[in-house]
Each structure stands twice: as structure tokens, then as C-alpha cells.
Amino acid sequence: MLLRERQTAEGLLVSVCDAACLGETYEEGEVSLNVTEAFYGGDDAEAVGDDAVVESLARASVANIVGEASVAVAIDAGVVDETRVLSIEGTPHAQLVRM
Template sequence: MPEDAAEPLVYINVIEAQGEKIIAMCDEELLGVKLVDGRIALHVSERFYGGQLVPLSYAITKAREATVLNLVGENVVNAAIREGLVHPEAVIRIAGVPHAQAVRMLY
């Protein structure tokens, strides 16, 4: 997969369990960061979010295959909104950083 220097890099981790495809994605600079906002805390852990470091466009292509999405960061959340994978009203901010989860029901 060719790398475009102008395109943001993001981490993507694909977890397949019990017939579900869970995809966790975060902006490159957020991996390992703990976001704290009042009583809400989110650890962007390497164990859950760390996987492959890939161009954003590739990650979004993979995100279309997910039954569950877990996204952290301006780049990944905004791209998911543009692609119709996440509704803008489903986004929360933790310490100013956007976070969204989406579940797609397959019948």
C-alpha cells in the first residue's frame, strides 16, 4: 500500500470474535495517551488500538467491514463521519479529543 506523505497515518487493530469484526482506530499521536475529562477517562491503549500504522484512506476502507467501530482522534472520527460510518451526533469529546463508537447490525 503506497504511502502519501500528506495523508495522516493512523493505527488500526482488527479483532474478530464471535462472528463480530471489531475495528479500533486512533490517530497516530494518540496511541498510548490517557484522556481524562472530569469523571470520564479513556486510555488509548496499545493493546486495544495498536495494530498496524497505515494511511487514513486504507483504514477507512477496512472500517467499512466492521460490525463494531471504536474511534479516537480528529482524523479518524472526521473521516468516518464523511464516509457515513458514524453520525456526527454520536461523537463525544474527552479532553477535547473526539471519540465515537458505532455498531452495525447484520441480518
């Protein structure tokens, strides 16, 4: 999984995706998800395991999560509700916002 953290005025923004999803675009009806290098990858992204993803999501104010493995880790950690996960072309996508 690729993990990227950015500090924003609103708090910690975390992006997580399965490495195989990077660079892909998923479309279904009017919904389009572009897993760009600029947002999910780049020099700040790290290849990490489950524990690092869970630790980062626990601190996140906002998170975007794409891919079967990445979303499964968030669900297993209790950070994401499985019933709220979108599937776009069969690829899971979840967002987290803490207020």
C-alpha cells in the same frame, strides 16, 4: 492513523486511532478514555491512510475510533454521525455498533 482488526464471536472488531493518541489517557468528569497499546496498537496494528480506514470500518461489527483525523475520516465516509461524537479533553471519540 493506526488500524487494528480482530475477529470475535460477535464479528469484526476494529480499533482506529491517531498515532499521537496512542498511550494517552483522556479524562473529563467521570469519563476516562485510555488509548492503550494493548487495544489500539500492538503487532497487529498497521499505520494506514484514509482508504484503508474506510474499508475496514465498512466491514466492522464494532469499532472504536479516537483522534481528530481518525474520527473525521469516519464522519466523511458516513460511518459515524458527527452529532454522536464525544469530546474528551478536546479529543474526539466515536464508537460504532452494527446489530
